Amino acid sequence: MAGKPQVVIAGAGFGGLWAAREFDKQPVEVLVLDRNNYHTFQPLLYQVAAAEVEPEAIAYPVRSTLSRSRNVHFLMDEMTGLNLEDKIIECRGREIFYDYLILALGSATNFLGVAGAAGHAFQLKTLEQGIALRNHILACFERSALEPDPERRRRALSFIIVGGGPTGVEFAGALHELIGGMLVHDYPLIDPREIRVVLLEACDSLLTGLPRKLQDYALQRLEKMGVEVYLGTAVSRVTPREVFCGEGVLIPTETVVWTAGVRGESPREGWGLPLSPGGRLPVEPTLQVTGYPGIYAIGDLAYLEEGRRPLAMMAPVATQQGTAAAQNILRKIHGAPENPFRYHNLGNMVTIGRNKAVASLLGRSFTGWTAWLIWLGVHLFNLIGFRNRLLVLINWSWDYFCFDRTVKLILPRDSREQPSPGRFVHCRKNSAENTAWPLNVLRIERKKRRGAA
């Protein structure tokens, strides 16, 4: 057993898991490392943030996916360093020797140097970030329900999404529908006209990379729903209470969601490996890190050009590269020549709200309901584990037929989300102002405004 080559796969995302599966029953000992004990189905992360599915529905314990394999093992630990000379990975808890190493650490948010963004904007890269954003949005509504100051109320009810890529577009649509559905049922005291969902994009189109027709459809669709879309609008600063765009325009808000950039999940110094400007590792067509035989990089972390354009940071690229890197390592072990990686692009798709999407598949463009059905099928098919698929389907169907979201839990509760004392009106019985609750005050106010409108 000590004679078998030892392969370490750092990261149990799409790339890492697909590589691990390829090694099953092969003459290697494989160790998969991840800082979490679960794999996250990232393409649906925005739905967790929009309280559309529960976190458990898009997460799957890595051990369960690997439990049938006798030569592929899992370890929950985080890679913290790399000793290239001794072929050792440094983790928090130990050091691990490797013969072959697959780096599949994924990507992190790139704040593009915008002041305050790293400190004050929400991200959508990990399950914990998705849950934190969900909790924050729900807490904004709870706070606004009895907030008598209209300025504070409007600030808490303005949700700014930065970045018009797939994540930004999908989250904007889902958030707008969460709000529409929640409002009707749960917050009768909040005036819908005080709520804003704003999507800011620095380029002059959404979904760059997709055909023009689909970009236009997405824009029209979002605007028809009621999302405010501002193209050619770059964010210059984020604070806890506002976001600054372009030439001095500011929007008061407590919620800035940053989807405008990603970079490779690697430390700045790259563990001694070469880094591309986006924090990614340049790889040969074989997926071997340039200049480092025995070390491979795949998925979002790998930088590889095809037809002079870098491959996109998305799940299908990662899964295909995972399989390819594992096959190349096995070929190398068997003394066979390695194969260059070629991406089979089946298409791109982006959902926009309840039952509309855009899809570019095998060179054809689809929009609306047809595209949404394609999107639904592809995503359900790809969710790992039958049970998760079933759960997600139940959630979606329920949501779809009942216009209700039942995953609206603020959990875990963030003590910082509690309203601070003195922020709301005090309603002592004997005060001159009122003898009733702000509830009633607000209700009357709202009726007046409606009557005036």
Add this chain to the structure above:
Amino acid sequence: MAGKPQVVIAGAGFGGLWAAREFDKQPVEVLVLDRNNYHTFQPLLYQVAAAEVEPEAIAYPVRSTLSRSRNVHFLMDEMTGLNLEDKIIECRGREIFYDYLILALGSATNFLGVAGAAGHAFQLKTLEQGIALRNHILACFERSALEPDPERRRRALSFIIVGGGPTGVEFAGALHELIGGMLVHDYPLIDPREIRVVLLEACDSLLTGLPRKLQDYALQRLEKMGVEVYLGTAVSRVTPREVFCGEGVLIPTETVVWTAGVRGESPREGWGLPLSPGGRLPVEPTLQVTGYPGIYAIGDLAYLEEGRRPLAMMAPVATQQGTAAAQNILRKIHGAPENPFRYHNLGNMVTIGRNKAVASLLGRSFTGWTAWLIWLGVHLFNLIGFRNRLLVLINWSWDYFCFDRTVKLILPRDSREQPSPGRFVHCRKNSAENTAWPLNVLRIERKKRRGAA
């Protein structure tokens, strides 16, 4: 509208929610307060801790349950004080006037003055505590999988449950089955003989209050499963690394789950209201707090004797009292005399692992499979919301037929759960000890031990 009496219900547990429902469409304005935005189905909390159901399956957003009512409102805030003179509840964010007040704040863990218990034992009263315990148990397994030191391994794999009441018995059974199921599939490197589930009870029987026959059945069943049960064993001290029982006996452990006592969820000074020794509010048979007309207490927080014994702190008492208190307030408003509360005891039931239970129903005793079916039906029926019921049923069925638990997520990840550097063997290639991973070392060790046994 200002003329309608204003009722505040503090707490959206079983008592509070059932009271709120009774006020629907009545000539009162009702405000339900809770520090969370969801209701927790506490009888199944232990299943969250045992990774048997997801947290979302036993939590339900309060606003969704109340959204059909026009005169019952919800506010997420925490009651922090009570101004009896001005009839004002103090919260974190505001002060709220009431004409009638229903205190339904539930109960908290009572550590019975045992040293170290409050600081180092896990609790099972809130959803967040249930999730924290689940994460901790799973992390113990992750850490043990590659831990070469047998003493540390055994300490991490010893799970001590203090208290042989319903929660302790149900959790012990569920935990033992979680471990049995997980071990087979996910942790082939852990020797099952190193794992202990220990149940400590200070009295000389489990489930005091149930018929003797059922107590004996529960004990036999747990012991047959492999749970170590120690009766007449009081805990004297808890530290982060061990628990001390009786006369100096200590068990090395990192996991002590405290289910041995509850007390009313009230501050020590009782907001100026009288308190029973267990931190509960003594109430009249009408459920009015003794000496305070207009203030009612229900559920775990209320202290009421029936036939000289205090009513138990459990869900059926709370729901019945919730309804009764609301009816009494309405009677008072209408000038009718209030009715004394009488508890309709339909029975008690406690599940013990996968498909066994004990049930005492309408004076008859049931054990085993029959009792389990009764238990299952009653709990499914009582779970609020059809969708939640469906989710729980899917989880249970999956679990039941597949012997697998798919909710095994360590989420949110606790950074303290990361193994500290230097705690595990370092396995440099060039060290004298080994050239392989601790994985293999452990595997070989385990084979040896098995061969020796």
